[in-house]
Each structure stands twice: as structure tokens, then as C-alpha cells.
Amino acid sequence: MLTSPTGSCPAARGRRDRLPGGVLPILLAGGRGSRLHELTDRLCKPAVPFIGRTRIVDFTVSNLHTSGFGEVLVATQYRAAPLERHLRAAWSDRLALKLRHAPTLTGRPEGSRGTADALRVLRRDIDAVAPRAVLVLAADHIYRMRYGPMIAAHMETGATLTVAADMVPRRMASAFGVLAADPGGRVSRFVEKPDHPPASAHDPDRSLASMGLYVIDWAWLRDYLDTNPAAMDFGHDVLPDAVAEGRSYVHVPGQSGPFYWRDVGTLDALRAAALDFLGPEPPFPLPRPHPPVLPRNGILDTLVMDGAVVSRGALLAGCVVAPGAVVTFGRAIGVDAARDRANFRRTAAGTTLVTAEMLAAADPARG
Numbered sequence: 001m002l003t004s005p006t007g008s009c010p011a012a013r014g015r016r017d018r019l020p021g022g023v024l025p026i027l028l029a030g031g032r033g034s035r036l037h038e039l040t041d042r043l044c045k046p047a048v049p050f051i052g053r054t055r056i057v058d059f060t061v062s063n064l065h066t067s068g069f070g071e072v073l074v075a076t077q078y079r080a081a082p083l084e085r086h087l088r089a090a091w092s093d094r095l096a097l098k099l100r101h102a103p104t105l106t107g108r109p110e111g112s113r114g115t116a117d118a119l120r121v122l123r124r125d126i127d128a129v130a131p132r133a134v135l136v137l138a139a140d141h142i143y144r145m146r147y148g149p150m151i152a153a154h155m156e157t158g159a160t161l162t163v164a165a166d167m168v169p170r171r172m173a174s175a176f177g178v179l180a181a182d183p184g185g186r187v188s189r190f191v192e193k194p195d196h197p198p199a200s201a202h203d204p205d206r207s208l209a210s211m212g213l214y215v216i217d218w219a220w221l222r223d224y225l226d227t228n229p230a231a232m233d234f235g236h237d238v239l240p241d242a243v244a245e246g247r248s249y250v251h252v253p254g255q256s257g258p259f260y261w262r263d264v265g266t267l268d269a270l271r272a273a274a275l276d277f278l279g280p281e282p283p284f285p286l287p288r289p290h291p292p293v294l295p296r297n298g299i300l301d302t303l304v305m306d307g308a309v310v311s312r313g314a315l316l317a318g319c320v321v322a323p324g325a326v327v328t329f330g331r332a333i334g335v336d337a338a339r340d341r342a343n344f345r346r347t348a349a350g351t352t353l354v355t356a357e358m359l360a361a362a363d364p365a366r367g
Contacts, residue, residue, distance in 0.1 A: 020068045021151045022132035023215065026122065027064075028115055029057060029139035030077025030102060035266045037345055038355050039322055040079070046139035047083035048270075049305040049323060051277055052290025053090075056264060057083065057139045061091050062287030064137075067147040071096035073125055074139075075118045077103065077111040090288065100125060114232030115212075120225045126218065134221065136214040136234065142273045143211075143261035144284045150251040153185075154215040160247040161220075163187070163239060164213040166261045167206045167254055173197035176209035176263070177235050179250050187248040190239050208250060210235065211261060215251075216242075260284065268349045271320050274303040302334070316354075324356040 033045025040048065046057035064072055072095055076083060084099050091097060102111030105121050112118040119126065119134070126134065133154065135147060145164075154162040165179055173194075180189035180198040189198060190210070197207040214234065224231065224238065231237035242248045253259045260283035264270040276283055278293055296310075300317045304310055307323030314327045317334035321327060333340060333354055340346040343362035345353040 019071075019129070019131060020148065021155065023135050023151050024126060024129050024131035024133075024218075025064055025069050025072045025135040025137060025147075026119065026126070027057075027060060027072050027074045027137050027139050028118055029074055029083060030080070030111065030118065031140060032078040033140060033265065036270065037267065038353060038357070039267075039320070042079060043082040044076070044078045044080060045265075047079075047086055049307070050142070050270075051274055051286060051293065051303070052288070052306060054286045054288045054290065055086055056142065057087070058090065058287040059142050059144065060137050060139050061087070061095065063143070063145050063147065065091075065094050067145075069095065069147075071098065073098045073100065073122060075112070075122060076101050077118075098125065114237075115234045116225065116238050117232045119221065123222065123225070127222075131218050133215050133217050136216060138212040140264065141211065141261060142264055143259075145253050145259075145261075149256070150213075150253070151215055153249070153251050157185070157249045158247070159215075159249040160217055160245060161239065161242040162215040162249045162251050164211040165208040165250050165252050166211055166259065167200060167203070167252065168209045170197055170199055170205055170207045173207035173209055176207075177212075177239070179208040179210060181208065181250045185249045185251070186246070187243045187250050190243050192235055208252065210239070214239075266347070267320055267345070267351045267353055268347050271301070271303050271318070271351050274320075275301060278303075300334075318350050319352045319354050322353065322355040325354050325359055326356065327354065327359070 029046045031045050033040045036045060036048060048056050050056055074097055076099060080101055087097055100122055102118060102121050103109055112121045150162060150164060174197055175193060177190060177192045178194055178197045179187050181187045181201060183201055200206045200208050262269060262273040264273050277286060298315045302316045302319040304321045305323050308321040308325045310316060310321060310327045311329045313329035315332040315335060319334045334352045337346060340352045344358045
């Protein structure tokens with residue numbers, strides 16, 4: 001058994017005992033999400049609205065709550081105020097939220113310099129708990145997962161680092177960090193967004209895509225961050241080095257039953273995930289209840305975010321309508337690609353982002 005990196009302080013032991021498995025969850029919620037473009041001009045990616053009152057961050061926080069955690073250390077950075085307000089309002093009655101703003105802690109406007117550096121910045125807070133391991137979570141994915149089985153598997157294998165992965169079609173795996181593992185789950189290789197993704201040991205047509213979710217022994221990680229000051233990122237630095245040591249394992253939640261996980265880093269992916277939940281058979285209930293979204297004539301394959309208004313008589317197809325946007329009677333968006341590209345942001349796959357500023361610029365008289 002690993003000993004605490006900070007000794008046997010009774011206060012630290014008492015607090016650690018209240019954590020499932022002696023594991024401290026750390027939520028990395030500082031990313032801008034630049035591929036969501038104007039949606040993140042004023043707030044970070046985890047705070048982007050999804051459906052109704054749900055924001056992207058709510059999925060991971062809900063997972064923590066249902067997994068039995070009573071507290072979480074939240075690392076914030078870019079445009080953090082809206083996220084912090086939302087977390088306090090939505091979750092402070094169920095979880096003890098330890099919000100830590102990296103620019104404030106470091107005195108640097110840019111704050112931490114990567115996902116691994118975020119834990120370096122939080123070292124004092126983590127040492128105050130003296131956890132056996134840390135559960136490192138991204139705050140910007142849409143999924144439902146109980147973390148207990150992954151933590152148990154990490155302890156049983158004696159791994160230094162356990163990474164969660166989802167099975168994705170091999171032809172699509174180039175968008176992810178991809179793992180190769182032996183039948184026992186030991187990771188033998190990790191490549192970031194490879195042109196030729198390695199196939200899963202169980203299925204030649206599928207690959208193991210990293211979910212950016214880790215259980216890591218804190219004693220090992222603490223020492224690693226101290227001795228590798230240039231290591232800034234989990235995917236580029238920590239995970240490859242841990243794999244090279246031969247004590248990294250993969251945990252695949254989907255092997256035990258149906259599993260839904262989406263990285264909503266692009267406008268197309270965000271809209272596609274929203275349509276999954278707006279369809280007749282959602283993958284699972286949203287973490288924050290909302291009034292039923294009834295289908296309306298004139299709105300097709302479109303995500304209308306909380307705070308946006310679409311008048312009856314408007315026509316929308318394949319759109320993401322941002323908070324604050326007011327789409328008036330008679331306006332048609334998503335049906336004329338050339339006009340959409342001229343007035344809004346339209347992706348190559350056909351998703352059109354609509355913001356209040358775009359609407360005003362497209363037609364100042366109606367804006």
C-alpha cells in the first residue's frame with residue numbers, strides 16, 4: 001500500500017477517510033474550447049449551455065455525486081466567473097466545491113500551462129488531503145459513469161495510472177488519443193491523434209480512445225511533477241511516460257454494458273449530442289431536470305440554448321442558437337448555405353452557429 005506523501009497527519013487522514021477509496025477528485029474546468037468559437041467568447045467550455053438548464057459541466061459533477069463523492073477540487077482558469085456561479089447555484093447543496101482559480105494562484109494571467117500543470121498548481125491543496133490517488137476529470141464531456149469500478153480496478157492491478165477509454169470506430173479514431181493494450185488491460189502504447197490508429201485487441205475495426213479521465217497514484221504523480229518541470233500535459237507528457245514505465249492500465253466502461261460518451265469539442269459534435277438527448281429515446285436522463293422540449297414546426301435538427309428565443313414562423317435547420325439570440329418571425333437560417341456562410345458561422349458539415357451579434361450584423365434593422 002502506498003503511504004501518504006505528506007506523512008500521517010491525523011487531520012489529513014480523517015479527511016481522506018471521507019473520500020471513496022481514499023481518492024480525491026479533481027475537476028479540470030479551465031479550458032476555453034476554441035473550436036466552439038463564439039460560444040466561448042464570454043465563458044469557458046464547461047459552462048456552455050446544453051439543453052434546458054443543463055450545462056456541459058453538469059454531466060461530470062453529476063457523475064461525482066452519484067459515485068458517492070462528497071467533495072471535489074475544481075481547477076478554473078479561462079472566463080471562470082459564469083462557471084463558478086453556476087456550480088455554486090446548482091451543486092453546492094450536494095458537493096463541497098473547492099474552487100481554485102489558476103491565474104489567482106500563480107499570479108500569471110495565463111494561469112496553469114496545461115492539464116498536468118494544473119495539478120502542480122494545486123499541489124498544496126492536494127497535499128492537505130493526502131489522498132492515496134487522484135481522480136482527474138475533464139469538465140467538458142457528455143457522459144454518465146460511476147467511477148467506483150475504475151477506482152477498484154486501479155487498486156487491484158497495482159497500476160501507477162489508469163486511463164478510461166471508449167471504443168470508437170477505427171476510421172474516426174484519428175481525432176483522439178489512442179491506446180493499445182494487451183488482453184489484460186496493460187497499456188503498451190499511446191499515440192495522440194494518429195493518422196493510422198492502432199486497433200483494439202478485441203476488435204480490428206475499433207480503437208480505444210482516451211476519455212481524458214485518469215486515476216493516478218498521488219505519490220507517483222507528485223514525484224513525477226517535481227522531477228519533470230517541463231511536463232505540462234497529461235496526454236502529451238504524463239500518460240506516455242507512465243506507459244513507458246509499464247504500470248499503466250486501461251479501463252473501458254463500455255465493456256460492462258451500454259455506454260454513452262461524447263467529446264463535444266466542436267459545433268458539429270455539440271449539436272449531434274444535443275439531438276441524441278432531444279430524440280425519442282435519450283441515452284440517459286439529463287443531470288438537471290428540465291421542462292419537456294416539444295417539437296415545433298420550423299425547427300429541424302437544431303439546438304436552441306437556454307436564453308435564446310425563436311419566434312413562431314421562423315425556420316431553422318441544423319443550427320445552434322446561442323443564449324441571447326432572438327430569431328424573429330420569417331427568418332430562415334440553415335437552408336441557404338451561401339447566405340449562412342456570409343452572415344453566420346457555418347461548418348463544413350453543415351452546422352450553423354447563430355448568435356445575437358451575428359443576427360444584428362446580418363440585418364441591423366431587425367437585429
